[in-house]
Amino acid sequence: MAARLASISVDLDSLHHYCRIHGLPETVLDARARALVYTTAVPRLRELLRAVGVPGTFFAIGEDLAEAGAAAALREAHAAGIEAANHSFSHDYALTRRSPESIREELARGEEAILAATGARPVGFRAPGYTLNAALYAATVERGYLYGSSTFPAAPYYAAKAAVMGALALTGRPSRSILDSPRVLLAPRTPYRPDPARPYQRGTGAVLELPMAVTPGVRFPFIGTFATTLPWPAVRAAWCACRGDAFFNFELHAVDVLDAADGVPPELVRRQRDLRVASARKLERLAAIFRWLKEDADVVTLRVAAERLAPSL
Ligand SMILES: [Zn+2]
Secondary structure, eight states: OOOOEEEEEEEOOOHHHHHHHHTOOGGGOOHHHHHHIIIIIHHHHHHHHHHHTOOOEEEEOGGGGGSTTHHHHHHHHHHTTOEEEEOOSSOOTTGGGSOHHHHHHHHHHHHHHHHHHHSSOOOEEOOGGGOOOHHHHHHHHHTTOSEEOOOOOOHHHHHHHHHHHHHHHHTTOOOSOOOOOGGGGGSOSSOBOEETTEEEEEOOOSSEEOOOOBOTTTOOBOBHHHHHHSOHHHHHHHHHHTTTOSEEEEEEEGGGGOOGGGTOOHHHHHHSGGGGSOHHHHHHHHHHHHHHHHHHSEEOOHHHHHHHHGGGO
Protein backbone atom coordinates (compact mmCIF):
# COMPACT_ATOMS: atom_id res chain seq x y z
CA MET A 1 0.00 0.00 0.00
CA ALA A 2 1.27 3.46 -0.89
CA ALA A 3 2.17 5.73 2.01
CA ARG A 4 -0.46 8.15 3.09
CA LEU A 5 0.19 11.74 2.03
CA ALA A 6 -0.54 15.02 3.79
CA SER A 7 0.03 18.63 2.79
CA ILE A 8 -0.04 21.91 4.69
CA SER A 9 -0.91 25.01 2.72
CA VAL A 10 -1.32 28.60 3.83
CA ASP A 11 -3.23 31.33 2.01
CA LEU A 12 -1.23 34.52 2.54
CA ASP A 13 -4.23 36.87 2.28
CA SER A 14 -3.17 40.29 3.55
CA LEU A 15 -5.53 42.13 5.90
CA HIS A 16 -7.04 44.39 3.25
CA HIS A 17 -8.71 41.31 1.73
CA TYR A 18 -10.43 40.73 5.09
CA CYS A 19 -11.63 44.34 5.08
CA ARG A 20 -13.24 43.57 1.72
CA ILE A 21 -14.94 40.41 3.03
CA HIS A 22 -16.30 42.28 6.05
CA GLY A 23 -17.31 45.41 4.15
CA LEU A 24 -14.80 47.60 6.06
CA PRO A 25 -12.92 50.51 4.46
CA GLU A 26 -9.25 49.64 3.88
CA THR A 27 -8.35 52.94 5.55
CA VAL A 28 -8.71 51.19 8.96
CA LEU A 29 -5.32 49.60 8.17
CA ASP A 30 -2.12 51.51 8.85
CA ALA A 31 1.14 50.67 7.08
CA ARG A 32 2.09 48.14 9.77
CA ALA A 33 -1.25 46.35 9.51
CA ARG A 34 -1.08 46.25 5.70
CA ALA A 35 2.31 44.53 5.88
CA LEU A 36 1.52 42.26 8.87
CA VAL A 37 1.00 39.01 6.97
CA TYR A 38 4.45 39.11 5.38
CA THR A 39 6.38 40.79 8.20
CA THR A 40 4.93 38.74 11.07
CA ALA A 41 2.80 35.78 9.96
CA VAL A 42 5.22 34.45 7.33
CA PRO A 43 8.22 34.25 9.74
CA ARG A 44 6.00 32.54 12.37
CA LEU A 45 4.72 30.01 9.85
CA ARG A 46 8.24 29.29 8.60
CA GLU A 47 9.46 28.73 12.13
CA LEU A 48 6.47 26.48 12.89
CA LEU A 49 7.12 24.30 9.82
CA ARG A 50 10.85 24.20 10.55
CA ALA A 51 10.33 23.27 14.21
CA VAL A 52 8.08 20.31 13.35
CA GLY A 53 10.21 19.41 10.33
CA VAL A 54 7.57 19.48 7.60
CA PRO A 55 7.37 21.32 4.25
CA GLY A 56 4.55 23.66 3.25
CA THR A 57 2.94 25.49 0.36
CA PHE A 58 2.25 29.23 0.50
CA PHE A 59 -0.46 30.67 -1.78
CA ALA A 60 0.50 34.27 -2.51
CA ILE A 61 -1.65 37.05 -3.96
CA GLY A 62 0.20 39.00 -6.65
CA GLU A 63 -0.77 42.52 -5.59
CA ASP A 64 0.24 41.86 -1.96
CA LEU A 65 3.83 41.29 -3.11
CA ALA A 66 4.13 44.99 -3.94
CA GLU A 67 3.99 45.86 -0.21
CA ALA A 68 7.37 46.65 1.35
CA GLY A 69 9.23 43.49 2.34
CA ALA A 70 6.62 41.06 1.00
CA ALA A 71 8.50 39.85 -2.08
CA ALA A 72 11.68 39.37 -0.02
CA ALA A 73 9.76 37.35 2.60
CA LEU A 74 8.32 35.07 -0.09
CA ARG A 75 11.74 34.67 -1.71
CA GLU A 76 13.28 33.62 1.61
CA ALA A 77 10.46 31.15 2.24
CA HIS A 78 10.94 29.66 -1.23
CA ALA A 79 14.69 29.43 -0.67
CA ALA A 80 13.96 27.51 2.55
CA GLY A 81 12.04 24.85 0.59
CA ILE A 82 8.48 26.19 0.83
CA GLU A 83 6.48 25.98 -2.39
CA ALA A 84 5.10 29.34 -3.61
CA ALA A 85 1.80 28.93 -5.47
CA ASN A 86 -0.64 31.35 -7.11
CA HIS A 87 -3.67 32.75 -5.29
CA SER A 88 -4.50 35.18 -8.20
CA PHE A 89 -3.35 38.76 -8.67
CA SER A 90 -6.01 40.76 -6.83
CA HIS A 91 -8.05 38.10 -4.97
CA ASP A 92 -11.32 39.22 -6.53
CA TYR A 93 -14.04 37.17 -4.81
CA ALA A 94 -16.09 37.51 -8.01
CA LEU A 95 -13.28 36.27 -10.27
CA THR A 96 -15.49 33.56 -11.78
CA ARG A 97 -17.93 36.24 -12.98
CA ARG A 98 -15.26 37.94 -15.09
CA SER A 99 -14.61 37.33 -18.79
CA PRO A 100 -12.29 34.44 -19.73
CA GLU A 101 -9.75 37.01 -20.85
CA SER A 102 -9.82 38.87 -17.55
CA ILE A 103 -9.55 35.56 -15.66
CA ARG A 104 -6.46 34.60 -17.67
CA GLU A 105 -4.94 37.98 -16.92
CA GLU A 106 -5.52 37.56 -13.16
CA LEU A 107 -3.69 34.22 -13.26
CA ALA A 108 -0.87 35.52 -15.46
CA ARG A 109 -0.23 38.64 -13.36
CA GLY A 110 -0.23 36.57 -10.17
CA GLU A 111 2.31 34.20 -11.74
CA GLU A 112 4.54 37.07 -12.87
CA ALA A 113 4.58 38.62 -9.38
CA ILE A 114 5.53 35.27 -7.80
CA LEU A 115 8.11 34.55 -10.50
CA ALA A 116 9.66 37.98 -9.94
CA ALA A 117 9.80 37.39 -6.18
CA THR A 118 11.07 33.79 -6.09
CA GLY A 119 12.60 33.08 -9.50
CA ALA A 120 10.23 30.12 -9.96
CA ARG A 121 6.96 29.95 -11.87
CA PRO A 122 4.12 28.58 -9.72
CA VAL A 123 2.47 25.30 -10.79
CA GLY A 124 -0.45 25.37 -8.35
CA PHE A 125 -3.49 27.61 -8.13
CA ARG A 126 -6.08 28.31 -5.44
CA ALA A 127 -9.13 30.39 -6.35
CA PRO A 128 -9.99 33.43 -4.23
CA GLY A 129 -12.97 32.52 -2.02
CA TYR A 130 -12.51 28.88 -3.19
CA THR A 131 -14.90 29.50 -6.08
CA LEU A 132 -14.16 27.53 -9.23
CA ASN A 133 -15.97 27.44 -12.58
CA ALA A 134 -15.32 26.20 -16.12
CA ALA A 135 -13.61 29.40 -17.30
CA LEU A 136 -11.27 29.51 -14.31
CA TYR A 137 -10.47 25.82 -14.65
CA ALA A 138 -9.79 26.31 -18.39
CA ALA A 139 -7.34 29.11 -17.59
CA THR A 140 -5.32 26.79 -15.31
CA VAL A 141 -5.23 24.14 -18.06
CA GLU A 142 -4.20 26.65 -20.69
CA ARG A 143 -1.42 28.03 -18.51
CA GLY A 144 -0.02 24.56 -17.85
CA TYR A 145 -0.74 24.21 -14.16
CA LEU A 146 0.01 20.91 -12.45
CA TYR A 147 -2.75 21.18 -9.87
CA GLY A 148 -5.50 23.32 -8.42
CA SER A 149 -6.60 23.31 -4.79
CA SER A 150 -9.82 25.33 -4.70
CA THR A 151 -12.55 22.82 -3.96
CA PHE A 152 -13.88 23.16 -0.44
CA PRO A 153 -16.83 20.77 -0.27
CA ALA A 154 -17.94 21.67 3.26
CA ALA A 155 -21.58 22.01 4.26
CA PRO A 156 -21.22 23.85 7.61
CA TYR A 157 -18.81 26.34 6.06
CA TYR A 158 -21.27 27.05 3.31
CA ALA A 159 -24.06 27.64 5.83
CA ALA A 160 -21.92 29.91 8.02
CA LYS A 161 -20.80 31.98 5.06
CA ALA A 162 -24.39 32.38 3.89
CA ALA A 163 -25.46 33.53 7.38
CA VAL A 164 -22.63 36.08 7.66
CA MET A 165 -23.35 37.49 4.22
CA GLY A 166 -27.08 37.73 4.94
CA ALA A 167 -26.37 39.66 8.16
CA LEU A 168 -24.02 42.05 6.35
CA ALA A 169 -26.59 42.73 3.64
CA LEU A 170 -29.09 43.71 6.37
CA THR A 171 -26.64 46.18 7.91
CA GLY A 172 -26.06 47.83 4.53
CA ARG A 173 -22.42 46.75 4.40
CA PRO A 174 -22.58 44.18 1.62
CA SER A 175 -19.69 41.76 1.58
CA ARG A 176 -17.57 41.44 -1.52
CA SER A 177 -17.43 37.71 -1.00
CA ILE A 178 -19.77 35.72 -3.25
CA LEU A 179 -21.63 32.54 -2.48
CA ASP A 180 -20.43 29.53 -4.35
CA SER A 181 -22.70 27.18 -6.22
CA PRO A 182 -24.21 24.53 -3.91
CA ARG A 183 -22.81 22.02 -6.43
CA VAL A 184 -19.55 22.30 -4.50
CA LEU A 185 -21.23 20.30 -1.72
CA LEU A 186 -21.42 17.30 -4.03
CA ALA A 187 -17.82 17.69 -5.17
CA PRO A 188 -15.38 14.86 -4.41
CA ARG A 189 -13.59 15.13 -1.05
CA THR A 190 -10.53 13.35 -2.37
CA PRO A 191 -8.14 14.28 -5.23
CA TYR A 192 -9.72 14.01 -8.67
CA ARG A 193 -9.50 15.01 -12.30
CA PRO A 194 -12.30 17.53 -12.92
CA ASP A 195 -14.75 17.59 -15.78
CA PRO A 196 -13.58 20.81 -17.53
CA ALA A 197 -17.21 21.89 -18.12
CA ARG A 198 -18.20 21.19 -14.49
CA PRO A 199 -15.03 21.29 -12.41
CA TYR A 200 -16.79 20.18 -9.22
CA GLN A 201 -17.48 16.85 -10.92
CA ARG A 202 -15.11 14.07 -11.91
CA GLY A 203 -13.87 13.98 -15.49
CA THR A 204 -10.63 13.78 -17.43
CA GLY A 205 -9.23 17.32 -17.06
CA ALA A 206 -5.48 17.81 -17.33
CA VAL A 207 -5.10 19.78 -14.08
CA LEU A 208 -5.62 17.71 -10.92
CA GLU A 209 -7.82 19.10 -8.20
CA LEU A 210 -6.73 18.59 -4.58
CA PRO A 211 -9.77 19.46 -2.39
CA MET A 212 -9.26 20.90 1.07
CA ALA A 213 -9.86 18.51 3.95
CA VAL A 214 -13.41 17.94 5.15
CA THR A 215 -14.51 14.94 7.20
CA PRO A 216 -16.33 12.05 5.51
CA GLY A 217 -20.10 12.00 5.96
CA VAL A 218 -21.00 15.34 7.55
CA ARG A 219 -18.23 17.12 5.64
CA PHE A 220 -16.99 19.13 8.57
CA PRO A 221 -14.20 21.41 7.32
CA PHE A 222 -10.79 20.67 8.83
CA ILE A 223 -9.17 24.08 8.31
CA GLY A 224 -6.88 26.31 10.36
CA THR A 225 -9.58 28.67 11.59
CA PHE A 226 -11.58 25.83 13.15
CA ALA A 227 -8.52 23.88 14.31
CA THR A 228 -7.30 26.92 16.27
CA THR A 229 -10.62 27.97 17.80
CA LEU A 230 -12.92 24.97 18.37
CA PRO A 231 -12.84 22.74 21.48
CA TRP A 232 -9.77 20.57 21.21
CA PRO A 233 -11.63 17.20 21.52
CA ALA A 234 -13.74 18.21 18.47
CA VAL A 235 -10.58 18.94 16.50
CA ARG A 236 -9.10 15.59 17.51
CA ALA A 237 -12.33 13.79 16.56
CA ALA A 238 -12.42 15.50 13.16
CA TRP A 239 -8.83 14.45 12.55
CA CYS A 240 -9.58 10.85 13.52
CA ALA A 241 -12.56 10.82 11.14
CA CYS A 242 -10.22 11.71 8.25
CA ARG A 243 -7.67 9.05 9.06
CA GLY A 244 -8.91 6.65 6.40
CA ASP A 245 -8.18 9.13 3.61
CA ALA A 246 -5.13 8.53 1.45
CA PHE A 247 -4.46 12.27 1.28
CA PHE A 248 -5.07 15.02 3.84
CA ASN A 249 -4.96 18.64 2.65
CA PHE A 250 -4.75 20.99 5.64
CA GLU A 251 -5.50 24.58 4.68
CA LEU A 252 -4.61 27.57 6.83
CA HIS A 253 -4.62 31.31 6.48
CA ALA A 254 -1.85 33.66 7.58
CA VAL A 255 -4.27 35.22 10.12
CA ASP A 256 -4.36 31.85 11.89
CA VAL A 257 -1.00 32.81 13.45
CA LEU A 258 -1.86 36.47 14.21
CA ASP A 259 -3.83 38.11 17.01
CA ALA A 260 -5.09 41.53 18.10
CA ALA A 261 -1.82 42.36 19.87
CA ASP A 262 0.08 42.21 16.57
CA GLY A 263 -1.51 45.49 15.46
CA VAL A 264 -4.66 44.30 13.72
CA PRO A 265 -7.19 47.18 13.91
CA PRO A 266 -10.00 46.62 16.46
CA GLU A 267 -12.68 47.04 13.75
CA LEU A 268 -11.33 43.96 12.04
CA VAL A 269 -10.80 41.97 15.25
CA ARG A 270 -14.47 42.53 16.12
CA ARG A 271 -15.53 40.93 12.85
CA GLN A 272 -12.88 38.23 12.55
CA ARG A 273 -13.36 36.48 15.88
CA ASP A 274 -10.41 34.11 15.58
CA LEU A 275 -8.09 37.14 15.84
CA ARG A 276 -9.11 37.37 19.55
CA VAL A 277 -7.38 34.07 20.27
CA ALA A 278 -3.74 34.55 21.29
CA SER A 279 -1.31 33.68 18.51
CA ALA A 280 0.84 31.66 20.95
CA ARG A 281 -2.11 29.37 21.66
CA LYS A 282 -2.96 29.01 17.98
CA LEU A 283 0.68 28.21 17.14
CA GLU A 284 0.73 25.53 19.84
CA ARG A 285 -2.35 23.87 18.40
CA LEU A 286 -1.04 24.03 14.85
CA ALA A 287 2.25 22.47 15.97
CA ALA A 288 0.29 19.60 17.58
CA ILE A 289 -1.72 19.03 14.39
CA PHE A 290 1.39 19.19 12.19
CA ARG A 291 2.87 16.46 14.42
CA TRP A 292 -0.26 14.30 13.96
CA LEU A 293 0.20 14.65 10.21
CA LYS A 294 3.87 13.79 10.44
CA GLU A 295 3.20 10.67 12.54
CA ASP A 296 0.55 9.36 10.17
CA ALA A 297 1.64 10.46 6.73
CA ASP A 298 4.37 11.54 4.42
CA VAL A 299 4.02 15.35 4.62
CA VAL A 300 4.85 16.92 1.25
CA THR A 301 4.15 20.16 -0.64
CA LEU A 302 0.99 20.22 -2.74
CA ARG A 303 3.21 20.12 -5.81
CA VAL A 304 4.82 16.85 -4.71
CA ALA A 305 1.42 15.46 -3.70
CA ALA A 306 0.08 16.24 -7.20
CA GLU A 307 3.11 14.60 -8.84
CA ARG A 308 2.70 11.46 -6.76
CA LEU A 309 -1.09 11.23 -7.13
CA ALA A 310 -1.28 12.03 -10.86
CA PRO A 311 -0.45 8.55 -12.23
CA SER A 312 -3.29 6.94 -10.26
CA LEU A 313 -5.96 9.52 -11.16
ZN1 LIG B 1 -7.72 33.85 -0.03
